[in-house]
Amino acid sequence: MNPAAARMAGYETSQVIGKLLPEIIPVFNALTGKAVPSPLLETLKTGKVIPLPEHSMFATPDGRRIHFSDTVSLIRDKEGAVTGAVLVFRDITREYEQRQQLYVSNSLLNIAAGIADIGYFKCTADGEITVPVAEKYWPRRDGRPVPAAEWLVPEDADRQQQAWRVFMAERRPELKMLVRSDCSGAPRYFQLHAVRIPAGDGIQPGIYGILQDVTATRESEIRYMDSNSLLQRVLDNLPCAVFVKDYDDGNRHIMANQAYFRMLGFSEEEILNRTDFEFHRPEFARKFVEEDRQVIESGRPLDVFEQFLTRNNRLRWVHTLKSPLTLRSGRRLLLGSCVDVSELQLSRKQLSEANRLLNAVLNHLPLCVIAKDPDDGFRCRIWNNAAGRITGISAAAAIGRTTDELLGDTVDLESFHRHDREAMAADGVVTANDFYTDREGVRHEFKTFRTRVELGDGGQLLLSIFLDITEQTRLEEERRNLIAELELHINQERIINSCLSLLVLHTDYQESLNRIL
Structure with a gap:
């Protein structure tokens, strides 16, 4: 064993x-x-070179674990x-x-590619x-990928190729594009991303790329866009x-609909992604923002009448309902709907002014005006x-009560009701005389004019106007009495004149007296 092997x-x-x-x-x-x-011993036993199995290693006395590769050669005489190895x-x-x-x-990359539905190419x-x-991702024919023109959806093929x-021609560093293929029978969407890698550090130059199947994501996006489009169409209508x-x-x-843009007098681009302060006057914007804050913090809807100036400085009144909405992400939105109630x-x-004018006229008339609801x-x-003034009953006490409750035995109720019924049945004005005795026992006579009034909502009222003719009746009675007295005096004077004429014109007084008597 040489020193290097021993070490x-x-x-x-x-x-x-x-x-x-x-x-x-x-x-x-x-x-x-x-x-x-041991590969060496196995080779000596068999007389054949036995390769070292994969993942083989040995341990040293000092605890090191060494992966190694080997070459075994037989020694023959x-x-x-075989004499050794x-x-x-x-x-x-x-x-x-x-x-x-x-x-x-690579294993993790393959797992990730499988999860993300990614294929790669070079x-x-x-x-x-x-x-x-x-x-x-890309079908084969005779072991080779089918041509791009065949793989791509026909209407996209020219543009994407x-x-x-x-x-390729301009040697751009990367290419990103969304492509469609219908080779599988149904259109599928793929995100293609290719990068140009230069040579260096042992890396071969070339184009490396991935092709990710984003059909599910794209279809979700399309459904989302369709839903948004449908929602916008609904809102705009x-x-x-x-x-x-x-x-x-x-x-x-x-988000807003066309009615909102028209009401404010601003375009979609001038309102979306902008705050109230960017197109409303500060005094109005501050009020809107404070109301929005109350809605979000309280979590309760707000029903309110608001006013603002349009782009053309026209004052508009709107009836607005504001509601809070918290998304699953925690994002807080404010939903609002409003109706222009300026008219x-x-x-x-105008109605209030007309009512005030009518009340002023009614309250300054010397006539009693009473309207009753027959229904x-x-x-x-x-x-x-x-x-x-005449009855001593205020309008507040009279409204909502009947004639029986208000006047009781101070009028002839039977006659009063009969006159009311006659007026409701007639097509025009019905006149009558009614009598009323006040709290001091004074009897008043009224000339009454009753008529049925049709209301715009389908209802009706009985309108009665009472003219106090008590004094007029008294004066008329005095006039009649005076005329009667005058006629009596005139007749008496005519008799006296006739008598005097007989006495003066005749000489025979006895005959004149007889004629007078």
Whole structure:
């Protein structure tokens, strides 16, 4: 044993002379730990060179474990008889470990490729395939990959082959593109990524690439885009404005429908990915942001009337409902829908002004105005100040109550109800005289005008206007009495004048007296 061999085995040369080889180099399998017969002894026994099994190693006295390779040669005499053998071995521990590491890396790479559905290929710098993609990705014919034009979907073939030709002709460093193939009968999507590797450090120059089957991902993306497109179409056809804000990204708008853009007067590009402060006046934006914060922090919806100025400085009123939404990722969104109620607000304002004007007119009329709902037991809906002054009953106390409850025995209820029924049955105004006795016992006479009023919602009211003619009736009675008295005086005066005429014009007084009597 030469010194180099002895040192590798962990001995001095003098220590090994006379010992059996298995005692000096005890060979065993690195994976199983089982002893492996000495290749030198096996060769001597059989007369044939026995190769060293893979994964063989031996242990040294100082605890080192050495992977080695060997060469065994037989020594023969002139007659060809085996007289001995020579064993030459060398330490390949580092090479073995590198090879094992490479094997593990390749195994992990193959596992990852299988999980990710990735195939790999290699081409020369001129594009000649040296390592084709696995057949599961790119079919074979006669042991060779089918032509690209056949593998690709026809409508994509020209464009994608042109991209490959540009990559090759211009010697670009890498190429990335999405390709489609229908060789399997159904379209499949593949992500192709090729890189150009220059020569160096023992690496052969060429083009290395991967082909990943991304059909499931791509189909999911298509379904997602289809769902988004459908959602957007639905939103765009809604009559109300809809918007979505990402509260965790500065409360920026991430989605809205066309009604929302039209209502604000801004384009989609001017609103999406922007905050309220970027297109609303600060006073309005601050209010919106504070409301959004309340919704997100409370976790409860908010129903509110809001106003803002459009791009054209038109003041608009909207009825808005805001709701919080937390995604599985923890991302917090704010969903909003709003209806433009500007016209409604204007109508309400006009109606309110009209009501105030009507109330002012009614309350300053010297006439009693009462409106009753025949569909609700003839309960009062309008009762003006004049009615309150005469009856001593305020409008607040009268509204919602019936004539029986309000007037009781101060009026002839039977006559009152009859007149109401007649007015409801008639097509025009029904006039009548009604009487009312106040709390001081004074009897009032009213000229009443009753008519049925049809309402826009299908309902109806009985409108009654009472003109107090008590004084007018008294004066009329006095006028009639005065006329009667005057007629009496006139008749008396005519008689007296007739008598005087007889007395003056006739000489026979006796005859004149007889005629007078």
